Amino acid sequence: MRTDSPTLSSQAVDAARRQVTSLYGGEYLPDRPRVYTAKSKGAQEAHEAIRPAGETFRTPDQVARELDPDAQRLYDLVWKRTVASQMRDATGMRTQVRLTADAGEHGAATFQTSGKVITFPGFLRAYVEGSDDPDAELEDQERVLPPLRQGQEVDAREVEAKGHETQPPARYTEASLIRELEERGIGRPSTYASIIQTVQDRGYVWKKGTALIPTFTAFAVVNLLGHHFPDLVDYGFTARMEERLDEIAEGERQYKPWLHAFYFGDPEAPASEPMARNGLHRTIDEGWEAIDARAISSIPLGKDDEGREIAVRVGRYGPYVQIGDSDERASLPMEIAPDEITLDEVERLLHQESLSDRVLGNDPESHEPVYLKTGRYGPYFQLGEDPEPKSKEKPRRASLWPGMTMEDVTLEDALMALEFPKTLGKHPENGKDVTVQDGPNGPYVKAGVESRSIPGGHAEMAEMDLEGALKLLAQPKQFGRRQAQSVMKDLGEHPDTKLNLTVRSGRFGPYVTDGVVNASVPKGRDPQALTREEAIELIAAREEKMRSEGKDPRAKKPTTRRSSSGGRRSTGGTRGRRRSA
Known part of the structure; x- marks a missing residue:
């Protein structure tokens, strides 16, 4: 079922209200049924909200034996949110205490804390349903302060100084981007998936974990549209267009006149809406002639010591950084995020580029030159000359191995890397070629469709x-x-x-761990050559980064245990807010 409607049918409301009365008593039931409406203008409410089926709801305990662990958790969430949506509000008291103290030459210091006491649990009672001690669960949500009176002197048993750093807004994930679109009235539930897929397919974002990282191509597109076609990227314009399309879908508006006005313009549109007045056709025709391709594809970063502008430019073969209009330029690695490109990083990339196109020597067998080059995926070796633009034949290439640097690589290093992929022989059982290859996630062996990572790197x-x-x-x-x-x-x-330190190979590359904190091995470093001291430094740096993000690196992780049916069951609970699912 696809729905973002919070509306419950009268059958569901009656079932929920009966269950509230039978489980918790009449004091938890409001006088009238609670009705919810969607916050989003684009909500598609053709379906009812997701809720337990039937005229009478079965409790999570009653269906537990019929469901696997994942389905149990899902039903538990839906049941609790549905029942809680028809319960009274929780009430309580919040108390804030401020203490002042003499801080000597620094003047007066003010300390404050807040407390919370629940006087009536209301809908919160449903969220602790199923626990061994619901009253204790509710008490865990309280923060009781000791009795105090105004002007009372108190003793400071312990004073702890805690630093606080504001964090920048988190990057969008697919879920948070959809939530933002929903709040702005852009898109509909049936189109959100295609929107997310389109921005990835067109190279406007790439995923790092769950985060969506914008590319410089996206910056260039936004520059183009923002400077020359601002209405096309105006949130209000897009939301209004979505409303018109909804009206057409509901039969309240004729599509042909609207499409004609959208494309050719509407003379009666207000002057404050030039796009609506001129139409898409005229807007693009007039705006296209004024486009400066170099300007819209340039993103300034700052200036170097000589006052020359440093900018990222988006070219045919990807983004690159350039100093002024000089020949000093370098390709940007694919995995680098825009906010990671500092002036120091630019200097490093330009230095790396200065070492590029260097001939390391000649291959003793083919006598072709062996080059050291750089590209979007980092430095690499190349055997032979660059191919002609339309040539299907490509020269043999290989990335530098961990531990190799552009300053120190030799012809022998290059020949060793260029030796792969290498055929070792035939598989005795299926007759397939057995090869050893170097891939994005490390070296591996392969025979037909079967492949295995090489643990030793x-x-x-x-x-x-x-x-x-x-x-x-x-x-x-x-x-x-x-x-x-x-x-x-x-x-x-x-x-x-006193924890044991190891280097391990993971899904995203090698890392060091003490069993609690994991730290990735930086690219370019050979994991096999890491010392204990280097591993300690990497783990310490990772801990410091986690603390700067407000996380406790040594916090106990939520445990999972296997259920009798083989699924995983988390020891943590599920919490939600009062409203129907």
Whole structure:
């Protein structure tokens, strides 16, 4: 079912009210049924809200044996939100206490804290349904302060100074972007998925975990539309257009006259809406001639020590950074986010570019030159010259291995990397070629459709033979968490925490861990060459970053346990706000 409606049918409302009375008593039931309306203008309310089925709701305990763990948690959430939506509001008292103290030469210091006491639990009572002690669960939501009176002197048993740093707004995720679109009246439930997919397919954003990272192509498109076609990126214009389309869908407006006016213009439209007055056709024709392609595809970053402008430009082959109009330029790596491009990073990229297109020597077999180059995916080796623009033949290329730097690589390093992918022989059972290759997630062996990661990294890849590859291929394939358990190196005990330090290979590359905190091994560093001291530094840096984000790196993680049916059951509870699902 697809619905974002909070509306319940009379049957569902009656069922919920009966259950409130039977489970909690009449004092929890409001005098009249509670009615909710959608906050979003674009809400599609053809369906009822998601709620327990039937004229009488079964409690989560009554259906527990019929559902798997995931379905149980889902039903529990839907049931609680539905029943809570027909209960009285919770009431309580909030108290705020301010204490002043003499801070010597710094003057008076003010300390404050807040307390909360629930006087009537109301709908909150439904959210603790199913717990062993509902009253204790409700008490956990309270914060009781000791009795105090105005002017009373108190003793400070302990004073702890805590730093607080404001954090920038979090990046959009798919869910938060949809929520923003919904609040602005843009899009509809049936179109949200295609909107999210389109901005990714067109290269306007890429995903880092769950976060949506904007690309410089998106910056250029916004520059173009914002400067030359501002109405097309005006939230109000888009929302009004959505409303007109809704009216057409509901038969309240004729589509042909509206489309004609949208494309060719409406002379009766107010002068304050030039897009509506001129129409799409004329707006684009007139605006297109004024476009400065270089200007809209340039994003200034600042100036160097000589006062020259440093800018990111979006070209045919991707974004690059350039100093003024000079030849000093460098491609930007694919995985870099716009806010990570500092002037220091620009200097590093330009220095890296200055080492590019360097001939390291000639291949002893083909006698072709071996180049060191840089591109959107970082530095790489290339055997032979660049191909002609329309040529289907591509020269052999290979990325630098961890531990290799552009300043220090040799011809031998390049030839070793260019040796892969390499065929080791035939698989004795299926006759497929057994190859060893280097991929985005590290080296691996492959035979037909079967592949296995090489746990020892590039050092093991360089020594891999057919016998070793067949042993790897004979092992069961690992997925998800099991894959992350592959230990690459044991570094011994942490001198302070006494926890064991290891280097492991994970889904997103090698990392070091003490069993509590994980820290990625930076690109370009060989995980096999890491020392215990370097691992301690990486973990300490990761802890510091987590603290700066307001997280406790050593906080106890929520545990999960296997249920008898094989699913995972979290020890944490589910909380929600009062309204129907």
